[in-house]
Amino acid sequence: MQKMTKDAEPQSDGSAPRSHLMRRLWAQFLSPYRGRLGLAFLFMVALAAAELGFVLLTEWIFSGLQPNENSRFHAAARDVMVWGPVFVIVLGLAQALFFYLSAITSQNIAVRTLRDLQRAMFGRITELDLAQSQDDGSGQLISRFTNDMTVLRESLTRAPNGVRDLVRLAGLVGALAFLDWVLFLSVLIIYPTIGLPITWLGKKIRQLGRSVQRQIGDMTGLLSETLRGQRMVKTYRLEEQERARLGEAFDERYTLLNRLIRIRAANEPVVTVIGAIAIAAIIGIAAFRIEAGFMTGADLVAFLVAMAMLSQPARGLGTLNSVVQEGLTALERVFDVLDRTPAISDAPDAKELSVPNGQPPEIVFDRISFGYGDGPAVIEDFSLTVPAGATVALVGPSGAGKSSVFNLIPRLYEAGSGDIMINGLPVRQMTIGSLRDHIALVSQDAVLFDVSAGENIGFGDLSADQPAIEAAAHAAAADEFIAGLPDGYGSAVGEGGANLSGGQRQRIALARAFLKDAPILLLDEATAALDAESERLIGEALIRLSEGRTTLVIAHRLATVRHADLICVMDKGRIVEQGTHDELVDRGGLYARLAALQFREEVPA
Numbered sequence: 001m002q003k004m005t006k007d008a009e010p011q012s013d014g015s016a017p018r019s020h021l022m023r024r025l026w027a028q029f030l031s032p033y034r035g036r037l038g039l040a041f042l043f044m045v046a047l048a049a050a051e052l053g054f055v056l057l058t059e060w061i062f063s064g065l066q067p068n069e070n071s072r073f074h075a076a077a078r079d080v081m082v083w084g085p086v087f088v089i090v091l092g093l094a095q096a097l098f099f100y101l102s103a104i105t106s107q108n109i110a111v112r113t114l115r116d117l118q119r120a121m122f123g124r125i126t127e128l129d130l131a132q133s134q135d136d137g138s139g140q141l142i143s144r145f146t147n148d149m150t151v152l153r154e155s156l157t158r159a160p161n162g163v164r165d166l167v168r169l170a171g172l173v174g175a176l177a178f179l180d181w182v183l184f185l186s187v188l189i190i191y192p193t194i195g196l197p198i199t200w201l202g203k204k205i206r207q208l209g210r211s212v213q214r215q216i217g218d219m220t221g222l223l224s225e226t227l228r229g230q231r232m233v234k235t236y237r238l239e240e241q242e243r244a245r246l247g248e249a250f251d252e253r254y255t256l257l258n259r260l261i262r263i264r265a266a267n268e269p270v271v272t273v274i275g276a277i278a279i280a281a282i283i284g285i286a287a288f289r290i291e292a293g294f295m296t297g298a299d300l301v302a303f304l305v306a307m308a309m310l311s312q313p314a315r316g317l318g319t320l321n322s323v324v325q326e327g328l329t330a331l332e333r334v335f336d337v338l339d340r341t342p343a344i345s346d347a348p349d350a351k352e353l354s355v356p357n358g359q360p361p362e363i364v365f366d367r368i369s370f371g372y373g374d375g376p377a378v379i380e381d382f383s384l385t386v387p388a389g390a391t392v393a394l395v396g397p398s399g400a401g402k403s404s405v406f407n408l409i410p411r412l413y414e415a416g417s418g419d420i421m422i423n424g425l426p427v428r429q430m431t432i433g434s435l436r437d438h439i440a441l442v443s444q445d446a447v448l449f450d451v452s453a454g455e456n457i458g459f460g461d462l463s464a465d466q467p468a469i470e471a472a473a474h475a476a477a478a479d480e481f482i483a484g485l486p487d488g489y490g491s492a493v494g495e496g497g498a499n500l501s502g503g504q505r506q507r508i509a510l511a512r513a514f515l516k517d518a519p520i521l522l523l524d525e526a527t528a529a530l531d532a533e534s535e536r537l538i539g540e541a542l543i544r545l546s547e548g549r550t551t552l553v554i555a556h557r558l559a560t561v562r563h564a565d566l567i568c569v570m571d572k573g574r575i576v577e578q579g580t581h582d583e584l585v586d587r588g589g590l591y592a593r594l595a596a597l598q599f600r601e602e603v604p605a
């Protein structure tokens with residue numbers, strides 16, 4: 001385990017230290033934009049210089065209008081009348097220009113960084129194991145792209161303002177020291193008191209921000225679940241219950257946001273009140289200094305102008321604190337995703353799986369045991385040989401562990417003990433890429449993306465051309481209905497394939513598997529009832545698809561099982577029987593009972 005440095009120790013509020021987050025943001029995401037950052041900084045310095053010029057100009061103007069022997073400048077009233085307005089306009093223009101240039105340069109860096117963070121985070125999520133990316137629920141992950149990015153954008157665009165305000169502050173503080181050092185020292189004593197309450201408020205804001213963001217993630221999950229389940233909600237008349245469930249989430253969000261509003265609103269008044277006390281003290285001290293002849297009226301005017309100009313960057317820095325605190329909370333959650341490492345990865349000496357001439361390989365399960373996470377074993381002592389080119393059906397009651405066996409073959413999950421071997425090579429010793437290249441999976445919930453029908457098939461082989469896609473569709477008996485769609489292969493299938501029927505979605509998924517043309521085929525037969533015509537078309541396509549491949553099929557219908565070379569009956573994670581349909585029926589065990597049940601259901605139909 002990595003040794004914890006003092007800096008890396010969690011703070012009392014349980015979060016990572018801020019400096020650590022900022023250093024990491026710099027090293028990984030900001031440092032590539034060093035050049036642009038330097039340019040932005042230059043514009044900020046130029047802006048601060050223009051402001052400084054303005055303060056000195058004020059003193060010059062007043063020394064001309066109210067001559068005093070103690071004055072630093074001895075300007076002639078005539079010069080002030082002619083040149084004063086000109087200088088004011090020139091300096092005003094310079095301020096405006098440098099303000100604009102520094103804003104666009106620094107904010108451009110902010111949005112670039114945001115883009116890089118999103119890319120990195122999504123890249124990492126795609127690398128994670130199924131178990132890891134499903135741990136949070138999709139709502140939590142999606143909220144890192146939506147809510148957290150919005151918060152981060154606010155922080156990243158406002159943080160450069162903070163740097164700009166610091167530079168301006170430095171310039172103006174220099175002017176104050178130059179104008180009268182005693183007054184300046186008084187300011188130095190009075191102003192840091194502003195920092196204390198602001199730091200305390202910032203910490204509170206950070207804690208609340210974290211709760212708000214977590215809650216939004218939960219709510220996104222709830223919303224997407226309810227909206228996806230509209231059909232069920234309506235038919236079971238659960239509208240009232242769903243309104244209440246979401247209502248609770250909305251109430252919780254209201255309470256959290258309301259607390260956040262109050263704390264954020266307190267920030268600004270605190271700064272204003274302390275600022276007013278400071279100014280009052282300064283005027284009092286200055287009166288004594290002028291009376292004693294250490295200062296002139298022009299000095300005081302310039303000093304007050306500088307103080308007034310200073311209040312803007314000082315306030316900016318005050319409110320910046322809260323925005324940065326919220327941004328850091330969001331950043332923490334982004335880094336949390338970036339820091340996850342996939343538990344299933346290539347072994348250092350992993351080999352490429354290759355099957356000679358695409359010949360179907362033999363698959364051997366050797367005493368496999370497996371459980372999800374820390375949960376109980378859902379597969380125990382599972383041993384099975386699937387001969388090269390054979391079709392083996394897995395049957396058994398719901399929850400027997402059939403889908404879990406499927407998950408282990410492409411290493412979506414890793415077996416706890418035992419080995420799965422393909423042509424004698426354990427899957428753990430292969431590169432995951434080469435293993436998955438040899439497997440086509442057709443799951444019962446045909447997964448379609450919201451792109452065209454042709455593109456959905458094309459995911460089987462990204463290099464395939466249109467004729468290859470059409471040939472695959474033809475083999476999967478999908479070409480006719482696709483041709484009938486408004487734009488043929490270019491027709492959008494809708495979110496999750498919503499524009500298509502269940503049978504059509506299945507055939508698109510089959511066409512994708514045909515296109516992939518992998519030597520190992522994993523078929524999870526659809527449990528949803530299809531019409532007789534779809535079932536016949538899909539059944540025939542499945543038989544064509546499994547020809548010349550080593551096929552494992554989770555079978556829910558006897559029609560599929562009859563074609564299998566071997567039927568493996570599972571119950572409670574174990575194999576309880578193996579054999580052909582006729583052998584198993586004769587044996588009169590679990591399979592015979594399942595078969596009898598299914599026949600009884602199917603005969604009246």
Ligand SMILES: Nc1ncnc2c1ncn2[C@@H]1O[C@H](COP(=O)(O)OP(=O)(O)OP(=O)(O)O)[C@@H](O)[C@H]1O
Nearest residue numbers: 372373375378396397398399400401402403404405
């Ligand atoms: N992601 C998961 N996390 C935790 N437990 C799981 C997960 N997926 C499945 N299980 C559990 O593993 C056991 C086996 O489930 P599996 O889906 O493999 O059964 P199955 O035979 O395919 O069932 P069905 O025919 O209903 O699809 C079940 O008890 C289930 O609750």
